[in-house]
Amino acid sequence: MNETVLTQEPHADILNPEPVVLAFCCNWCSYTGADLAGTSRLQYPPDARIIRVMCSGMVHPNLVIDALTKGADGVLVCGCHLGDCHYQDGNYRTEKRAEAIKLMLEDFGLEPERFRLEWVSASEGPRFAQVMTEMVEAVKRLPPSSYKTG
Amino acid sequence: MNDNGDKKVGAALVIGGxxxxxxxxxxxxxxxxxAYLIDSAPCIGGGMAQLDKTFPTNDCAMCTMAPRLVEISRHKDIEILTLADLEKVEGRAGNFTVTLRQRPRYVSAEKCTGCGACVIACPLGKLKPPSGPNDKRPKPIPDEYNEGLSCRSAIYIPYPQAVPNIPVIDAAQCLHMKTGKCKLCQKACKADAIVFEQEARTVTLNVGAIVAAPGYKLFDSKLKPEYGYGTLKNVITSLEFERLLSASGPYKGKVLRPSDQAEPKRIAFIQCVGSRDHDRDYCSAVCCMYATKEAILAKEHLGGELSCDVFFMDLRAFSKGFEEYYLRAQKLGVRYIRCRPAAVAQVPGSDNLTITYLTEDEKKLDGEYDLVVLSAGLRPTPSGPRLQEALGLTLDPQGFCATAPFAPTDSGREGVFVAGVFTEPKDVPETVIQASGAVSRALESLSAAKGQLITTKAYPPELDVEGQDPRIGVFVCHCGTNIASVVDVAEVVEYAKRQPGVVHAENVLYACSNDNQDKIKKAVAEHKLNRVLVAACTPRTHEPLFRNTIREAGLNPYLFEMANVRDQCSWVHMHEPVKATRKTKDLVRMGLAKARLIRPLQKKRIAINKDVLVAGGGLAGMTAALSLADQGYAVHLVEKEAEPGGNLRRLRHLLNVDADPQRHLDALIDKVKRHPGITLHAGSRIAEVKGSVGNFATRLSAEGREDVELRHGAAIVATGAQEYKPVEYLYGSSDRVLTQLELEGRLADDWARSAPDTVVMIQCVGSRDESRPYCSRVCCAQAVKNALKIKALSPRTNVYVLFRDVRTYGFREAYYTDARRKGVIFARYDENRKPEVAQADGKLRVKCFEPVSRTDIVILADLVVLSAGTVPAADNKDLAQHLKVPLDQNGFFLEAHMKLRPVDFATDGVFLCGTAHYPKTVEETIAQSQAAAARVATSLAGDTMELEANISQVLEESCDGCAYCVDPCPYKAVTLLEYMSGGAIKKMVEVNESLCKGCGVCQATCPKKGILVRGFTLEQIAAMAEAALQATETPAEAPVEAAADTAGAAA
Amino acid sequence: MMESIVDPTLLAEIRRYGHFDVDACFNCGSCAAVCALSKDSALFPRRSMRFAQLGLREPLKRNLDSWLCYYCGDCSTTCPRQTEPGESMMTLRRWLTAQYDWTGLSRRMYLSPGWELGALAAVGGLVAWLISSFHGPMVLDHVEMNTFAPVWTVHTFDMILVVVLSFFLLSNVARMWWFTMVQGGPGWRPLGAYAAELKTLILHSATQLRFGECGKDYGRWIKHWVLATGYVTMFTLIVGFLWWFQTDNIYPLHHPQRWLGYLATAALLYGTVEILVGRLRKGEQLHKFSDLSDWLFPILLLLTTVTGISLHIFRYAGWPQGTYAMYAIHLVVAVPMLAVEVPFGKWAHLTYRPLAIYFQAVKDNVLRRQLREDAAGAGAESGSRQPVQVG
Structure with missing residues (x-):
């Protein structure tokens, strides 16, 4: 279902054991899905911090780039599945912006793995946990962000 | 109104949650x-809560439904009574006394915080399924929500999003109830909410109207033993499969078959299980589409290799977007096999199943499957007889509530209205429509009592905190042990105290408990707090509560912020207390970063015009106008023709033959013309619409008259549709080829005198083809209706109906049966081999390949009747542009949400009903028109209207009028202004606050930070992000963390 | 593809032959899916029902399907609309019998009880008159059957009867062949197929094996086989070996004449009583509806059997008057039964059923030959996903 395959050997390639990952989650689907992961007691690494936004379409590309250039090891934007947007088509805007963000990563010398766009619905608690786990694992295999101060 | 001193009560009882x-x-x-909302279950939500996705959009059911659940649970004017059964109804319309019996929950709703600790404590929740037949240990309790595919404890919350989110004790299973021992849940509950002594109680309510929407019961598939449900492990029901698909289902969204938890590679769906048979001569109306949905979703879950075969008889994809959905499923490789299998058998020596079936080209095959899904039909609610007795309504022989065609939401007893599957099997949008329609009927007689029992809360005057430095109070919740067992709460409190702007911090056992609300209020006064942050559970459910609390303390409710440290921290990092504590600190720090920047917000109130414009004077428009006028609204009814009536004028009879549409229509027109609240603008067109909800200004133009400008607060689109004008089958070149409506005009009493020997009807003319891919929904029933009428007027006339699928959904099925019994011959044709009509010796020669007999049948007909489809009205485009509402790809108006908002537009204040929405029957049109009236009544309830506070705002100094944000706005709420300022042209955008919903797409588009969403500004979000990146202090932490670990271990 | 003009009168016509409720049928196919005997080349009952429903007279007449049905009733119990397809097949068999019969007598007798009973009475009367006019001297001090009814006279009469019956039956069979094999099938060629499938004809005539496959109810098959075998044995003894069977000698019990006769009689007695009891109880699906023809067949056979037994007892008891009288009654019952029911009535199935199996086998044989030729070029497209063909 997903192109991402987790490598099984632990620690072997972990360069950044305690990364900071920011997740912008839309109120109606992904944030609710994150809550459902909690209600279902699904465990995922505690390295991510969730920021609630009303719609994934609310996330300005600058927010992502600023976070990454101020030391975030990874940024995740989560929204409703395409077609499920509470605000008609906000997530289609998100999708377009994600393209732009990916291009900007290069300009800033950031690895493409540091940014991800994922669709998580309100009933996809397990998927939310999995997405979080994957993102954190992916970021751990990168060296600490070069923008990290201190 | 107040005859005999009868007082109308401004309350309503709604049966069924x-x-x-x-x-x-x-x-x-x-x-x-x-509203009193009662449900006999421990929570509301009904059947939809169990669904994974909904057809035809594959919307996540819970995503669309959960906000509604939360809204209801928090609504000040809705009282939910669960575990409640209706006992008795006395009095009369306008003033009923209702007696309910409420069974005990054994959990105090006042004390319970919904933390769920009791559920985890219950030993019965840890039972393992028996290892074999000799395993004498107690069996686990099947979980009803997952259709028994998983287990639950004896004290349980039916599903994660349940409302009320309070556990219930299953007395039949509870160890304490049975043995007097255990009480583990009581020990686990720090809120002291478990009350084993609770008893059933009687509740008496005084209401003015009753709406019964008690729902349905799924057909018990065990009654069809030939399909093996209950005996063959891998034969499951459609609802069980729905749960398998669901991420919150038994295997967390993995589709595994029951016998060996293996992924199935071949799935068969068997349609019409418990529908369309001799004992149940009706169609359940939803199964064709839900099976299609389940097949599509299964393919999404299990990949392209999965084969899905759907065994069906007629594929009933009759509603909006359904036919396209069906075609999509076929493109995805779902196979549809037109055969009703007789039985499901087990493949010897394996758990696989085999089905013998016929293909349409008359081959008999055996299919082997890993999983068989039975598309179980909808049966009437078992509570029907009790409701019949208590409410005095009439049940039909099947057990559904009987309604009349021109009053689809009336129960027959005054003041009691009905909705949903209770009256006929139907899908979610039809149910929602009927529910709103029922409300409209109730409001017609309760208009005088509106507002009578609505609570208005008195708050102290708001403290002015503008310009003050932040003085933040922080409350960190233990949530019993839910948070405190993982997170070192005391340490977090200490940490919070050290943060800038924080003047008070404390830990609380339950932040949401009543005593703590007082604590918060006291702290606000004592410490002169001007911001409050609560670190507890999720703001989605609890933010409204705390906002209310601080408002009671005199603070603006938007000066509140919440850190989600339970659902998104302690619960998901249960085994990492140190890291969880650190994350909690981070979350508090992030919340504080935002809290420092938040400002008081006011919900703007605007004065509204309470007049309503209804566009279209057909059945839909007139019904809506009358309902609104009866509710006391002034209505402008705009009809482009000289006389109202619309397409109904052409209907001579209905499928329920004893009702005469013309009599109803004449009475309707008469009422509309006499009603003092309705102004009829006949011969007029809408030339221009300005404004937004509450304040529209519409210009009407009429031939030979001056334009009229109307002011109104809401508008209903009821402009109807028209019959397709065929170009095929010799229509127009032979006067013996008619459309169904033309035939209907001839089916009068003098028909028998010159009745033709043979009539051939051809279905799907102008529907379900490349140019119009949709199904016109009404033609099958219309053909059946006219065929029956022909047989009644001239029994010797031979009637043949050439169809592709007979889509007589719901109760129309019985008339299809009746038509066959009366000798009407139905023959299928394939879309790729359409019938041919030719002139031959004074007859019409109709040739058609009939697939079962594998024969080109030739019918020599005297009359050929084309079931011409319904096409959207030609001027829909203009009207859509005027009202700024969308059309779908077929040219019908597009509602806000296909499932839950079927009469609303995304644009507030504009509503939709009748065939302008999609082809539909008279009953459906009436129900939707009533629904539109109810929706208008909800948006024009008061004299003023409250606007959302968290909406966009333009910063004049930053906006340079580049207008990047104008186009992306999904609500067309942003417009570009150009004006002269200081001798130069100044450009700037403007937000229409009554259209804006606060999604923030504009904010994320703006390159200049010139537009922001209040409460979610770029600055606030950025501050949170930045706070997240700050290193958590401090050198002195190490020993404290160790302490946290022990605390976590101890708890 | 065949083109056929619909005949709106067909359905009403078929209905006159018995229960035929296709009104509620929506061609869902569960009847044919559940049927153990139906397969691709003969998918019944749905196809026959569809022909009748649509008024496709010629295709229906050319179709063998209803003869291949042995009425286990599975289709009727499965039918979601309770349209009783099993009984409809029974009705179609009557209709087809009438179509095959060029004399029109079948049609008249099926449609009118008067005709059927009248025909039986007329033939019975004729037999009574023949006996009363032409019987030999009645020896009264002891039984002398062959004096009362000289065996060669009776045998000659038998032979005449057989020839007449065969003429009618075979001419009807020829018409059946013409409709189903020439108009509706491959014609008289290839003869190879006809020859190859002769084994099918013989096997099924002798064993009625299909009956056993039908509904997987072997009990029904055994009962039917016992009855049919008893009947054929008795018929052969009487018509073929009368001089041996009708004798004034009393053979010892171990003599084949004795035990063959007793066995066949027992079979007949058991079979007919069994049928009649079943029809009276209406317990099984196939006994839910009963046409006059369904009753007459076992009743006449039972009467024949009972009179035969009485005749036998009287003769062994040495009561001449009783014996002669019972002999006359026996013939008055048996002859009309044979003369009327065998070529024109229910008993025609004895001929049509094995022939239908034979003809269908020939059709399948021809089809297989064609497929083999066609398949020479085409590669077999198959995968694990491909459903398996039945039959």
């Missing part, structure tokens, strides 16, 4: 009537 009952309760409350 499913999607229909929820809609009715919300509509009532919004329109100013207090």
């Amino acid at each position: 499913g999607i229909g009952g929820m809609q009715a309760a919300l509509d009532f409350a919004a329109a100013g009537i207090k």
Whole structure:
């Protein structure tokens, strides 16, 4: 279902054991899905911090780039599945912006793995946990962000 | 109105907490009537809560439904009574006394915080399934929500999003109830909410109207033993499969078959299980589409290798977007096999199943499957007889509530209205429509009592904190042990105290408990707090509560912020207390970063015009106008023709033959013309519409008259549709080729005198083809209706109906049966081999390949009747542009949400009904028109209207009028202004606050930070992000963390 | 593809032959899916029902399907609309019998009880008159059957009867062949197929094996086989070996004449009583409806059997008057039964059923030959996903 395959050997390639990952989650689907992961007691690494936004379409590309250039090891934007947007088509805007963000990563010398766009619905608690786990694992295999101060 | 001193009561009882009952309760409350929502289950939600996705959009059911659940649970004018059964109804319309019996929950709703600790404590929740037949240990309790595919404890919350989110004790299973021992849940509950002594109680309510939407029961597939449900492990019901698909289902969204938890590679769906048979001569109306949905979703879950075969008889994809959905499923490789299998058998020596079936080209095959899904039909609710007795309504022989065709939401007893599957099997949008329609009928007689029982809360005057430095109070919740067992709460409190702007911090056992609300209020006064942050559970459910609390303390409710440290921290990092504590600190720090920047917000109130414009003077428009006028609204009814009536004028009879549409129509027109509240603008067209909800200005133009400008607060689009004008089958070149409507005009008493020997009807003319891929929905029933009429007027006339699928959904199925019994011959044709009509010796020679007999049948007909489809009205485009509402790809108006908002537009204040929405029958049109009236009543309830506070705002100094944000706005709420300022042209955008919903797409588009969403500004979000990146202090932490670990271990 | 003009009168016509409720049928196919005997080349009952429903007279007449049905009733119990397809097949068999019969007598007798009973009475009367006019001297001090009814006279009469019956039956069979094999099938060629499938004809005539496959109810098959075998044995003894069977000698019990006769009689007695009891109880699906023809067949056979037994007892008891009288009654019952029911009535199935199996086998044989030729070029497209063909 997903192109991402987790490598099984632990620690072997972990360069950044305690990364900071920011997740912008839309109120109606992904944030609710994150809550459902909690209600279902699904465990995922505690390295991510969730920021609630009303719609994934609310996330300005600058927010992502600023976070990454101020030391975030990874940024995740989560929204409703395409077609499920509470605000008609906000997530289609998100999708377009994600393209732009990916291009900007290069300009800033950031690895493409540091940014991800994922669709998580309100009933996809397990998927939310999995997405979080994957993102954190992916970021751990990168060296600490070069923008990290201190 | 007050005859005999009868007082109308401004409250309503809604029976059934499913999607229909929820809609009715919300509509009532919004329109100013207090609603009591009762359900016999421990929570509301009904059947839809169990669904994974909904057809035809594959929307996540819970995503669309959960906000509604939360809204209801928090609504001040909706009282939910669960575990409640209706006992008795006395009194009369306008003033009923209702007696309910409420069974005990054994959990105090006042004390319970919904933390769920009791559920985890219950030993019965840890039982393992028996290892074999000799395993004598107690069996686990099957979980009803997952259709028994998983297990639950004896004290349980039915599903994660349940409302109320309070556990219930299953007395039949509870160890304490049975043995007097255990009480583990009581020990686990720090809120002291478990009350084993609770008893059933009787509740008496005084209401003015009753809406019954008690729902349905799924057909018990064990009654069809030939399909092996209950004996063959891998034969499951469609609802069980739905749970398998669901991420919150038994295997967390993995589709595994029951016998060996293996992924199935071949799935068969068997349609019409418990529908369309001799004992149940009706169609359940939803199964064709839900099976299609389940097949599509299964393919999404299990990949392209999965084969899905759907065994069906007629594929009933009759509603909006359904036919396209069906075609999509076929493109995805779902195979549809037109055969009703006789049985399911087990493949010897394996758990696989085999089905013998016929293909349409008359081959007999055996298919082997890993999983067989039975598309179980909808049966009437078992509570029907009790409701019949208590409410005095009439049940039909099947057990559904009988309604009349021109009053689809009336129960027959005054003041009691009905909705949902209770009256006929139907899908979610039809249910929602009917529920709103029922509310409208109730409001017609309760308009005088509106607002009577609505609570208005008195708050102290708001403290002015503008310009003050932040003085933040922080409350960190233990949530019993839910948070405190993982997170070192005391340490977090200490940490919070050290943060800038924080003047008070404390830990609390339950932040949401009543005593703590007082604590917060006291702290606000004592420490002169001007911001409050609560670190507890999720703001989605609890933010409204705390906002209310601080408002009671005199603070603006938007000066509140919440850190989600339970659902998104302690619960998901249960085994990492140190890291969880650190994350909690981070979350508090992030919340504080935002809290420092938040500002008081006011919900703007605007004065509204309460007049309503209804566009279209057909059945839909007139019904809506009358309902609104009866509710006391002044209505402008705009009809482009010289006389109202619309397409109904052409209907001579209905499928329920004893009702005469013309008599109803004449009475309707008469009422409309006499009603003092309705102004009829005949021969007029809408030339221009300006403004937004509450304040529209519409210009009407009429031939030979001066334009009229109307002011109104809401508008209903009821402009109808028209019959397709065929170009095929010799239509127009032979006067013996008619459309169904033309035939209907001839089916009068003098028909028998010159009745033709043979009539051939051809279905799907102008529907379900490349140019019009949709199904016109009404033609099958219309053909059946006219065929029956022919047989009644001239029994010797031979009638042949050439069809592709007979889509007589719901109760129309019985008329299809009746038509066959009366000798009407139905023959299928394939879309790729359409019938041919030719002139031959004074007859019409109709040739058609009939697939079962594998024969080209030739019928020599005297009359050929084309079931011409319904096409959208030609001027829809203009009207859509005027009202700024969208059309779908077929040219019909597009509603806000296909499932839950079927009469609303995304644009507030504009509503939709009748065939302008999609082809539909008279009953469906009436129900939707009533629904539109109810929705208008909810948006025009008061004299003023409250706007959302968290909406966009333009910063004049930053906006340079580049207009990047104008186009992306999904609500067309942003417009570009150009004006002269200081001798230069100044450009700037403007937000229409009554259109804006606060999604923030504009904010994320703006390159200049010139537009922001209040409460979610770029600055606030950025501050949170930045705070997240700050290193958590401090050198002194190490020993404290160790302490946290022990604390976590101890708890 | 065949083109056929619909005949709106067909359905009403078929209905006159018995229960035929296709009104509620929506061609869902569960009847044919559940049927153990139906397969691709003969998918019944749905196809026959569809022909009748649509008024496709010629295709229906050319179709063998209803003869291949042995009425286990599975289709009727499965039918979601309770349209009783099993009984409809029974009705179609009557209709087809009438179509095959060029004399029109079948049609008249099926449609009118008067005709059927009248025909039986007329033939019975004729037999009574023949006996009363032409019987030999009645020896009264002891039984002398062959004096009362000289065996060669009776045998000659038998032979005449057989020739007449065969003429009618075979001419009807020829018409059946013409409709189903020439108009509706491959014609008289290839003869190879006809020859190859002769084994099918013989096997099924002798064993009625299909009956056993039908509904997987072997009990029904055994009962039917016992009855049919008893009947054929008795018929052969009487018509073929009368001089041996009708004798004034009393053979010892171990003599084949004795035990063959007793066995066949027992079979007949058991079979007919069994049928009649079943029809009276209406317990099984196939006994839910009963046409006059369904009753007459076992009743006449039972009467024949009972009179035969009485005749036998009287003769062994040495009561001449009783014996002669019973002999006359026996013939008055048996002859009309044979003369009327065998070529024109229910008993025609004895001929049509094995022939239908034979003809269908020939059709399948021809089809297989064609497929083999066609398949020479085409590669077999198959995968694990491909459903398996039945039959």
